[in-house]
Amino acid sequence: MGYTEDDLIPLSALQHLVFCERQCALIHIEQAWDENRLTAEGRIMHERAHETGGESRGKVRVERGLPLRSLRLGLIAKADVVEFHFVEEGKWRPFPVEYKRGKPKPDDCDKVQLCGQAMCLEEMLQVAVPAGAIYYGKTHHRLDVEFNEQLRKKTDDAARRAHDLIRSGTTPEALYDKRCERCSLVNFCLPRAAKKRRSVQSYLIEARRPE
Numbered sequence: 001m002g003y004t005e006d007d008l009i010p011l012s013a014l015q016h017l018v019f020c021e022r023q024c025a026l027i028h029i030e031q032a033w034d035e036n037r038l039t040a041e042g043r044i045m046h047e048r049a050h051e052t053g054g055e056s057r058g059k060v061r062v063e064r065g066l067p068l069r070s071l072r073l074g075l076i077a078k079a080d081v082v083e084f085h086f087v088e089e090g091k092w093r094p095f096p097v098e099y100k101r102g103k104p105k106p107d108d109c110d111k112v113q114l115c116g117q118a119m120c121l122e123e124m125l126q127v128a129v130p131a132g133a134i135y136y137g138k139t140h141h142r143l144d145v146e147f148n149e150q151l152r153k154k155t156d157d158a159a160r161r162a163h164d165l166i167r168s169g170t171t172p173e174a175l176y177d178k179r180c181e182r183c184s185l186v187n188f189c190l191p192r193a194a195k196k197r198r199s200v201q202s203y204l205i206e207a208r209r210p211e
Contacts, residue, residue: 014112097142
């Protein structure tokens, strides 16, 4: 399946979807966003990653803010940093680097976003991109990521699901769990309130049942 230019969605939607489908819908369907200290720090980190032009360091070329696109996955984005590693005369291998303000997450949402960038680069440049890295501002450490078959399949699936969700125009119900404490949209989502509403509904249904 292929997409047209009009079908393209932000690649970041994959990260949002893997983290939480409701978060993805709030951002990409309802256009909800809450700028707080954490999101502001992340935005500033991305802006700094984009603002410096290209540079060369020995056998590594560095490009910042590189536009990305995949018609196969229906994605569009701007890479924070893409390093081009020298392989042989006239041949350079792309190595995407995504910047995140926090620390590594227990799920694969950041890895899926990075893998999506790699798959865009492969489609655009017709070259294999086997690995990349995520730089976390809280740990000041790079996490190397291998784009293996399992991660690529998860990225393919996330792209399809993100398109289906956004096309549906329907925001999933709130479900409170530990992820909610790490979500910048918790004040829009109000998952605890939704949990209480469900508890009341369950009580009323149970109370109405004949003995």
